[in-house]
Amino acid sequence: MVIEVWLLPSIIALLVWGVTGFLSKIALRGLHPLHLLVYGALFFLLSAVAVQFFYGGLEFDTKGIVLALCIGAAGSVGQLMFLVALRDGPLTYVSMISSLYPLIATLLAFFVLAEPISLRQAAGIALGIAAIVLLVVARDKQPA
Amino acid sequence: MAAAMPAPRTPAWLWLAIGALFAWGFWAFLPKLALQSMQPHSVIFYEALGNLFVSVPVFLYLRGRLMWHRRSVPMAALISVMTVGAFLMYFFALKSGPVATIVTLTALYPVVVILLARVFLKEKLNRLQWLAVACAICAAVLLAG
Numbered sequence: 001m002v003i004e005v006w007l008l009p010s011i012i013a014l015l016v017w018g019v020t021g022f023l024s025k026i027a028l029r030g031l032h033p034l035h036l037l038v039y040g041a042l043f044f045l046l047s048a049v050a051v052q053f054f055y056g057g058l059e060f061d062t063k064g065i066v067l068a069l070c071i072g073a074a075g076s077v078g079q080l081m082f083l084v085a086l087r088d089g090p091l092t093y094v095s096m097i098s099s100l101y102p103l104i105a106t107l108l109a110f111f112v113l114a115e116p117i118s119l120r121q122a123a124g125i126a127l128g129i130a131a132i133v134l135l136v137v138a139r140d141k142q143p144a
Numbered sequence: 145m146a147a148a149m150p151a152p153r154t155p156a157w158l159w160l161a162i163g164a165l166f167a168w169g170f171w172a173f174l175p176k177l178a179l180q181s182m183q184p185h186s187v188i189f190y191e192a193l194g195n196l197f198v199s200v201p202v203f204l205y206l207r208g209r210l211m212w213h214r215r216s217v218p219m220a221a222l223i224s225v226m227t228v229g230a231f232l233m234y235f236f237a238l239k240s241g242p243v244a245t246i247v248t249l250t251a252l253y254p255v256v257v258i259l260l261a262r263v264f265l266k267e268k269l270n271r272l273q274w275l276a277v278a279c280a281i282c283a284a285v286l287l288a289g
Binding site for chain 1: 164166176183194260285
């Protein structure tokens, strides 16, 4: 069986994001979400600077820089919109709608990069999205 | 003659949730393009600068005052260090792998959160959550194959 090179880093990212999601739950006991957002951005920048020391410095490519700035802005805008939507909207619907973002990324990959999707991948993506929707619905039914 | 009923207005939260959906969709997809011309460590630095487009206005909205909490603030630092590590892994994966598969696989991280909350916070899982965990495992197996 051939294991693809992208699989291990993806699983590590999945597990680490799981742990950070869990830690955020605990951190939010003492901090307001907007304060956590600002602290997160500050510490994220410091950590990103520290990473440069291990890789021998930054690269400069205008297209890459603009795209990477957009990644940071899009991530933070999404987080802010999510938090503001949660203030007035029902947790279930807000979470369910916004957590379907893999669908948007999949469509972008298909139309922009012409990335093919096999039947097996399509089934995996559909099940993954079903899992995300179920998690959001289940959270609403969680006893207080 | 009865007055025409006004059309129901779409609530603001719905537009915001849809906005978050698209913002995160681009957030997940754009690294694939950025990684065509730069290495993951550079992308992560500029991404961190991009975060400031939102966090600086939020900081100003908070009138430049941040709450201090003895345990939560150091935890925020730890979360950020780990998030940078996770992003590096995500970028390494995206450099060589398919976007749709990797984004969907990594978006399943709430399952890990639920399992950790079950083990460490003794939170109970309902039937739907167990079903979601089963779906996520099946999805991961299909995507990994």
